Amino acid sequence: MxxxxxxxxxxxxxxxxxxxxxxxxxxxxxxxxxxxxxxxxxxxxxxxxxxxxxxxxxxxxxxxxxxxxxxxxxxIDAPAMPATRLCFVALDLIPDARAATVAEVTKYASTDLVCFRAPEPPDLIAAQSASWDPVIAWAERALEAHFVPATGLMPIDQDPVALQRVMQRAGELDDWRLTTLAHVTAVCGSALLALQLLAGEIDGEKAFVLSTVDEHYQISQWGEDHEAADRLARLRTELVVMGQVLRALDAAPAA
CATH class of the missing domain: 3.30.2180.10 (ATP12-like)
Incomplete structure (x- = not known):
């Protein structure tokens, strides 16, 4: 020892x-x-x-x-300043990396979190369906993008037209909103949840809840350790602030 x-x-x-x-x-x-x-x-x-x-x-x-x-x-704790960090990225990095950023968001959509479903147990299957089926339905309605959920670990080939719709929507955004979309996509593992947040369909708190269905199921079964609790708290703060950034961008310039 x-x-x-x-x-x-x-x-x-x-x-x-x-x-x-x-x-x-x-x-x-x-x-x-x-x-x-x-x-x-x-x-x-x-x-x-x-x-x-x-x-x-x-x-x-x-x-x-x-x-x-x-x-x-x-x-000064920079990691605890998500809005500031995001704005630095929007100013310094995104103008020269727009195409790569749009491509990355589209890549996430091809393996989107909300399309990956557990084969068991039944209560997790039900929780995923209740949380994520409305997201897929929203994409169909708002983006004219048809996404298909899959069971298991192996991804399926999503409709190229659906991915084109995501790429088109991301490419239309200004640098501020594209930066936020890309960041939320990476945090959630879901371009569709990020697009919902961008559209005002959900807020940051809801994005957090929908992106952590699996984690909260595991907590309900096995309890929560300090490391997992800290990670979830950071994710929640990040997403809540990203929602605030988007609403602030939507405000009148002189408001």
């Missing part, structure tokens, strides 16, 4: 919190620009990692991002 690791007297192992950058500002403000709204820290605009000014298309989105900066404590 190995001995527990001990540091030398007076030597401390840095905690995660201590490794975070210190908060360097006091005041957070939203400032109107000619082409949008900026978030200022002590009068200076927030810059993206590529050194672009964080110019946002609506005041509502700028206020959402500003709120993330405002609630930071002595340290």
């Amino acid at each position: 190995s001995e527990p690791y001990k540091t030398k007297p007076g030597v401390k192992i840095p905690s995660r919190e201590n490794s975070l950058p210190k908060r360097f500002y006091k005041a957070v403000d939203v400032v109107a620009l000619d082409d949008g709204f900026a978030v200022h820290l002590d009068g200076r605009p927030v810059k993206s990692p590529a050194k672009r000014t964080l110019a946002l298309p609506t005041r509502a989105l700028a206020e959402l991002v500003a709120s993330e900066w405002d609630v930071q404590g002595e340290r």
Whole structure:
């Protein structure tokens, strides 16, 4: 049996919190620009990692991002700022990666979470059907895209026309909404749930519930450990904020 690791007297192992950058500002403000709204820290605009000014298309989105900066404590915890991170990606990465992003969303649709059904037990089959059949029906109605659920681990070839509809819808989006669509798709494992969120058919909380049917079934059978609880909490926060981002984008620019 190995001995527990001990540091030398007076030597401390840095905690995660201590490794975070210190908060360097006091005041957070939203400032109107000619082409949008900026978030200022002590009068200076927030810059993206590529050194672009964080110019946002609506005041509502700028206020959402500003709120993330405002609630930071002595340290800045970037992973806990999902709206800010998303906006950085929309500014710095998506303009040069639109085609690849649309293709990735379409690839997810070809193996969409809501189309993969368990062969057993009956109560999980029923839970998946009750949660996901309405999503497939919505895609048929709203996108004219026919998706077919499959039982087991092996994917089926979805209708190419359905995948073309998803690709077309994603390609029509501006950089902000395409970034959000791609992120939600990856978090949920479902392009269809992401498209529902984008359309306002569901909110972030509902997207979380629908994307974690299997996880919650397992919890109901075996209980929940701390690691799984932390993961689900992070997913829920991420999706709720993504819903808020989309609603903020839909707000009037000067609202």
